[in-house]
Each structure stands twice: as C-alpha cells, then as structure tokens.
Amino acid sequence: MTTVIDGKAVAADIREQLTNSVETLSGEGETPTLATVLMGNDPASETYVSMKHRDCEELGIEARDVRIDGDAPADELFEAVENLNADPAVNGVLVQMPVPDHVDKQAVLQSIDPEKDVDGFHPENVGRLVAGDARYKPCTPHGIQKLFESIDLDPAGKDVVVVGRSDIVGKPMANLLIQKEDGGNATVTVCHSRTEDLAAKTQAADVVVAAAGVPELIDGSMLSEGVVVIDVGVNRVDADTEKGYELVGDVEYESAAEKASAITPVPGGVGPMTRAMLLYNTVKATSRQEGIPVDLP
Numbered sequence: 695m696t697t698v699i700d701g702k703a704v705a706a707d708i709r710e711q712l713t714n715s716v717e718t719l720s721g722e723g724e725t726p727t728l729a730t731v732l733m734g735n736d737p738a739s740e741t742y743v744s745m746k747h748r749d750c751e752e753l754g755i756e757a758r759d760v761r762i763d764g765d766a767p768a769d770e771l772f773e774a775v776e777n778l779n780a781d782p783a784v785n786g787v788l789v790q791m792p793v794p795d796h797v798d799k800q801a802v803l804q805s806i807d808p809e810k811d812v813d814g815f816h817p818e819n820v821g822r823l824v825a826g827d828a829r830y831k832p833c834t835p836h837g838i839q840k841l842f843e844s845i846d847l848d849p850a851g852k853d854v855v856v857v858g859r860s861d862i863v864g865k866p867m868a869n870l871l872i873q874k875e876d877g878g879n880a881t882v883t884v885c886h887s888r889t890e891d892l893a894a895k896t897q898a899a900d901v902v903v904a905a906a907g908v909p910e911l912i913d914g915s916m917l918s919e920g921v922v923v924i925d926v927g928v929n930r931v932d933a934d935t936e937k938g939y940e941l942v943g944d945v946e947y948e949s950a951a952e953k954a955s956a957i958t959p960v961p962g963g964v965g966p967m968t969r970a971m972l973l974y975n976t977v978k979a980t981s982r983q984e985g986i987p988v989d990l991p
C-alpha cells in the first residue's frame with residue numbers, strides 16, 4: 695500500500711501549533727511581521743507571494759507587500775531591503791526568487807540582515823547551517839524534514855538521493871540530511887544535470903528528493919520497490935484548463951506511486967510545507983529579536 699503524504703494536513707498542523715506562540719508575541723506588543731519583496735511580475739511568484747500573505751493573515755502575523763517594477767534599476771530593490779532591515783517593526787524579510795536577470799542574486803541575498811533572513815539564504819545563515827548550528831533552516835528542506843517525521847521516517851543510515859543542486863532546495867536539503875542530529879545522519883548523493891546515469895542513482899535510493907525543476911523527470915522505472923518519494927517540483931505546463939496550465943511535479947506520479955511506499959502529491963505535498971515553515975521562521979525571528987521565548991513545533 696502506498697501512503698500519499700498529505701502536505702496540506704501536516705502544514706495545517708504546524709500552523710495550528712504556531713498559533714499560541716503568535717498570541718504570546720502579540721500579547722507582549724510584538725506582533726510578528728514579515729515583509730516580502732517581489733520584483734517583476736512572474737505569475738508563479740505572484741501566486742506564492744499572495745499565498746504567503748494569506749497564510750500570515752490567517753495566523754495573525756502582519757505582512758508587508760513590497761512590489762518593484764521588473765525593469766527598475768537593481769538599486770531600487772537594495773534600497774527597499776535596506777529600509778526593511780532598518781525598520782524595527784519588521785522581523786522577517788524575504789526577496790521572492792527568482793529576481794530579474796539584471797539583478798545580482800548573490801548581492802540580494804547578502805543585503806538582507808541575517809537576523810531577519812527568514813529564508814535562511816544569507817551566506818552567514820548558510821554557513822551556520824553547514825556548521826550544524828542553523829539559525830533559520832531554509833523553508834522547503836525544513837518542511838521536508840517535517841514530512842519525514844509525519845510518516846515516522848528517520849533518515850539515519852538511509853541512502854537518500856537528492857536530484858537538483860539549487861541554493862533553495864538541493865544544497866540545503868543535502869546539508870540537513872548529513873547533519874549529526876535528528877532528521878539527519880543519512881548517506882546523501884546529490885545528482886544534477888551532469889550526472890551520468892541518473893536512473894542508476896535513484897534506483898539505489900531508499901529516499902528520493904526530486905528538486906530539479908524538470909517536469910516528470912523521474913518515473914517508476916527509475917525507482918526501487920518501497921522507496922519514499924518527495925516531489926518538490928511545481929511546474930506549470932500548458933493544458934486545456936481554465937487557467938491554461940496544470941501543475942506537474944518532477945516525478946511522474948502514477949508510475950512512481952506504483953513503486954513507492956510513500957509519495958508526496960503535486961499540488962498538496964511540499965508546497966504547503968514551504969509556506970508553513972516560513973511562518974515558523976517568522977515566529978522564530980520575532981522571538982529571537984524581542985527576547986521573548988516561545989514554543990516552536
């Protein structure tokens with residue numbers, strides 16, 4: 695029997711567990727506040743940002759929405775981040791990725807105050823994560839760790855194949871999985887576009903985390919019986935639907951589900967967890983900055 699891992703339900707549980715902490719902070723006059731910065735009008739990014747704002751509203755977190763024209767000079771973005779860094783009422787700052795090509799992504803990540811960097815992408819926070827002393831774990835890999843917990847999967851000693859080496863998912867996921875701590879201790883292989891014989895790697899895995907951004911890259915023939923499959927892909931492919939597209943993962947769901955002991959769907963798997971862990975990091979940031987201890991799930 696294949697378990698379909700319900701990311702929506704796990705995310706709802708995490709939001710529920712954060713409620714008391716938000717109330718504690720707000721009761722002390724320190725309502726958690728998240729600022730999102732979106733440059734340009736990429737439709738998927740617009741969707742994610744509006745979902746993040748809706749999540750905040752539901753939980754009692756204040757959200758600021760900074761929008762910058764996609765053709766504006768990069769300095770406009772840096773100035774906006776600088777203002778948010780300097781604003782004591784703002785606890786968390788994120789710049790929605792991707793940024794337009796004329797903007798230096800690394801410079802953007804470095805511009806965010808590491809204490810407010812609720813994405814965990816600033817080099818200081820990346821370094822702390824690698825060193826085993828994470829301040830803010832990046833939301834998607836942290837959410838995947840919570841999904842593992844939800845199915846009582848301890849990655850310790852397991853062969854995990856991470857497909858994709860992005861700064862947002864692949865690299866931090868691999869780093870978290872090799873940490874000498876709960877949720878880690880796995881043997882990790884990171885595959886990417888230059889990997890020869892990807893199928894041989896995924897077939898040898900106990901767990902596959904697919905985060906390549908390539909629709910249906912991995913199908914059932916590339917998996918072994920009983921594997922746990924985590925599909926991070928949220929690819930919009932043209933389709934005859936009301937929206938003109940449908941969402942497709944990096945995994946070919948039907949054939950993969952035939953092999954898997956557990957699998958995440960798209961939508962409703964990893965995506966909601968990314969958003970839930972952003973709320974977690976925003977609450978954590980507020981607690982750290984204001985010196986008010988709270989429980990975190």
Ligand SMILES: Nc1nc2c(c(=O)[nH]1)N[C@@H](CN(C=O)c1ccc(C(=O)N[C@@H](CCC(=O)O)C(=O)O)cc1)CN2
Pocket residue numbers: 741742745788789790791792813833834862928941960961962963964965966968969
């Ligand atoms: N600054 C950041 N930029 C980006 C991140 C990030 O963590 N920080 N990750 C991705 C996009 N992302 C968050 O921003 C994200 C992706 C998907 C979802 C989600 O809830 N997906 C739903 C489907 C939504 C839809 O209908 O399109 C699902 O999978 O069920 C949330 C957040 C890149 N950029």
